[in-house]
Amino acid sequence: MRLDISDLHLFLCIVDAGSITQGAQRAHLSLASASERLRSIEEAVGVKLLERRPRGVVTTEAGDALAHHARVILHQQELLKGELKAFVSGRRGTLRLHANTAALTELLPEKLAPWLARHPQLNVDLRERTSVDIVKAVESGLAEVGLISSAVETGELQVRPLAPDPLVLILPSAHPLASSRSLALSDVRTEPFVGLAPDSALQEHVSGHARRAGFDLSFRVRMKSFRGLCEMVSHGVGLGLVPERVAHRHRREGAYRMVPLSDAWARRRLCVCYLDWGRLSATARDLVEHLLADA
Structure with missing residues (x-):
């Protein structure tokens, strides 16, 4: 049995309308297309789903079962869309952040706490590393953002100063x-x-x-x-x-x-580094902007 989301959507449109004609209109299909799709659905499941009557259609017992599961599946699809949109917009997810000792102990507790409080669905995978190792991690993609000392070579990374840290x-x-x-x-x-x-x-x-x-x-x-x-x-x-x-x-x-x-x-400064602004996730860009707000 192979049913796709559009099949389930059409079937529910017909069931809720109580009519193949009105269901086709709700699904934005012609009556001929809807009727052909409905035939294909019944052939795919191998059982009759609707009883045709003079004033429309009603579900069979099998049709009731399909309608129930179709509603569950479509509801889950909407939840999935919402969660994925949240990841795309940066409202959910886990950010990989590496920081040197000074940034981890002196800067981040004050800076990171209000940002995380404003984003309850976000997590931060925070690792303490030397500035040299952080540069390597960001270059290789093991971390999106790093907090480092200005005293190290950063190659092709983008670097923005945050605070003096001699x-x-x-x-x-x-x-x-x-x-x-x-x-x-x-x-x-x-x-x-x-x-x-x-x-x-x-x-x-x-x-x-x-x-x-x-x-x-x-x-x-x-x-x-x-x-x-x-x-x-x-x-x-x-x-x-x-x-x-x-x-x-x-x-x-x-x-x-x-x-x-x-x-x-x-004689160093604490800096934030990343590989390329355009390749940062929305979450990482939001955090970097937050860190730089008072720099």
């Missing part, structure tokens, strides 16, 4: 270098550090720059959060390297000093 050294207040106007990472290469966990994108980024400069940082302890890192530095455990806004947020009076990093890679 990295600073934080030192215990009593440290001999605490009053420095600026320092390069190589100036403190022999100092003990408090780091972030090894799976932190920011820590991997910083350690990578140290290795390229010919040395490794020595960590006394690694913390899962910026708050824990700053607390350790406040107690003189070691030096730390964090985004400037993090250092301001967790600083207590006299607890530690902030010293700008002179390395070019530390």
